[in-house]
Amino acid sequence: MAESLLITNGTIVTWEPGQEFIENGAIYIEGGRINEIGPARDLEARYAQADRLDAGGQMVMPGNICAHTHFYGAFARGMAIPGPAPKDFPQILEKLWWPLDQALREEDVRYSALICLVDAIRHGTTTLIDHHASPNALDGSLDIIADAVEEAGLRAVLSYEVTDRYGPESARASIAENVRFLRACKTRRNIAATFGLHASLTLSDETLGECVDAAQGLETGFHIHVAEDPADEYDSLAKSGKRVVDRLCGAGILGEKSIVVHAVHTDAREKEILRDMSTWVTHQPRSNMNNAVGAADVEGMLRMGIPVCLGNDGFSNAMWEEWKAAYLLHKVWNRDPRRANGADIAEIAIQNNAALASLLFPASPPGLLMPGAAADIIFVDYNSPTPVHAGNLPWHIIFGFEASMVTTTIVAGKALMRDRKLLTLDEKAISARARELAPSVWERYHSIVGATL
Numbered sequence: 001m002a003e004s005l006l007i008t009n010g011t012i013v014t015w016e017p018g019q020e021f022i023e024n025g026a027i028y029i030e031g032g033r034i035n036e037i038g039p040a041r042d043l044e045a046r047y048a049q050a051d052r053l054d055a056g057g058q059m060v061m062p063g064n065i066c067a068h069t070h071f072y073g074a075f076a077r078g079m080a081i082p083g084p085a086p087k088d089f090p091q092i093l094e095k096l097w098w099p100l101d102q103a104l105r106e107e108d109v110r111y112s113a114l115i116c117l118v119d120a121i122r123h124g125t126t127t128l129i130d131h132h133a134s135p136n137a138l139d140g141s142l143d144i145i146a147d148a149v150e151e152a153g154l155r156a157v158l159s160y161e162v163t164d165r166y167g168p169e170s171a172r173a174s175i176a177e178n179v180r181f182l183r184a185c186k187t188r189r190n191i192a193a194t195f196g197l198h199a200s201l202t203l204s205d206e207t208l209g210e211c212v213d214a215a216q217g218l219e220t221g222f223h224i225h226v227a228e229d230p231a232d233e234y235d236s237l238a239k240s241g242k243r244v245v246d247r248l249c250g251a252g253i254l255g256e257k258s259i260v261v262h263a264v265h266t267d268a269r270e271k272e273i274l275r276d277m278s279t280w281v282t283h284q285p286r287s288n289m290n291n292a293v294g295a296a297d298v299e300g301m302l303r304m305g306i307p308v309c310l311g312n313d314g315f316s317n318a319m320w321e322e323w324k325a326a327y328l329l330h331k332v333w334n335r336d337p338r339r340a341n342g343a344d345i346a347e348i349a350i351q352n353n354a355a356l357a358s359l360l361f362p363a364s365p366p367g368l369l370m371p372g373a374a375a376d377i378i379f380v381d382y383n384s385p386t387p388v389h390a391g392n393l394p395w396h397i398i399f400g401f402e403a404s405m406v407t408t409t410i411v412a413g414k415a416l417m418r419d420r421k422l423l424t425l426d427e428k429a430i431s432a433r434a435r436e437l438a439p440s441v442w443e444r445y446h447s448i449v450g451a452t453l
């Protein structure tokens with residue numbers, strides 16, 4: 001018999017248009033999916049035999065989705081960058097991320113992922129779309145991450161970033177890793193894959209062509225950073241005479257399963273191409289501020305009909321922090337307090353993230369609470385001092401919610417955290433082992449960055 005669970009005594013926030021709130025509601029889960037949602041008294045009578053989980057009057061919401069992240073960056077926390085501070089985005093890549101990805105060994109890949117997965121469970125992020133790089137521990141690295149995700153019990157979409165920066169052999173190996181994992185992930189629960197590419201600025205036409213050829217028949221899109229900084233556009237113009245989106249479109253990289261990350265410096269025509277190709281764009285405001293690369297025209301893209309989603313680019317897996325950053329960034333960037341309306345942010349973070357995740361997990365679509373959807377659910381202990389309803393919920397999230405208010409995290413009907421106690425991962429043991437590994441990761445990083453400075 002399929003595993004079943006009845007969540008009762010909660011304020012259900014479905015995010016389903018027209019039926020966002022159910023006071024004193026219940027959710028009946030069977031086989032990892034939501035079977036029925038309704039008033040608690042009805043469902044308690046109908047499913048009297050089911051195991052019960054009392055939400056204690058908390059808000060019961062879909063788990064958050066992160067549309068773009070990098071587990072591999074976890075060891076960067078607290079790490080010193082030698083020499084003068086990087087002055088722009090290309091220097092941040094050269095002095096921080098590229099030497100760090102080279103410093104990772106297999107166990108570091110595993111612990112980078114585990115650190116992020118603990119953070120995700122604790123802060124209610126249940127689906128993560130990851131973009132991985134570890135050129136010195138490349139073959140099988142996506143399996144190492146997938147094993148960690150399965151141990152955690154979360155849902156993830158994995159990819160390996162193809163780049164030319166470590167030579168043709170490494171590029172070929174990274175293409176093979178994507179292809180291998182796109183096939184291998186089909187036998188795993190709650191794991192999907194997409195084809196990772198670093199960015200136009202580190203990919204030749206030949207490599208792009210090899211990726212498109214390798215992806216034939218795999219029914220996948222690509223996951224690639226685009227125009228995060230003007231350097232990507234200048235590189236593309238110098239290399240091909242085309243802007244980045246035109247170049248990628250010409251190469252066959254765009255499409256309705258492809259994810260374009262950032263799109264900060266795309267021009268009007270590039271946005272038209274993204275829309276016409278039904279390609280997803282992800283927005284990462286904390287990362288954009290940290291790298292000082294500017295602010296994407298998110299509202300303009302939404303008005304054009306481009307599905308913009310919300311990611312974190314390796315920042316904490318507390319997605320409401322990303323809501324808050326988006327809300328503030330566009331106001332100060334445009335010096336206009338009307339920008340980045342709370343409802344627009346909810347559209348990105350809830351509706352569009354759910355649509356993207358559902359494309360990648362069609363059998364049990366995550367992100368909204370409705371019959372047939374994945375039973376990926378969080379409890380939020382939010383004692384509001386003012387009325388909460390569907391119309392003002394985004395502003396409660398932006399001004400009132402904290403990630404620490406997540407008390408219970410459930411994925412596919414299975415509790416991964418209950419009353420703030422982690423049930424699948426041992427946070428203390430993971431942190432302790434990561435602290436043992438970090439000094440050697442940092443040492444390797446320092447010798448690599450020292451050699452390239």
Ligand SMILES: [Zn+2]
Pocket residue numbers: 068069070131225261313
């Ligand atoms: Zn990224």
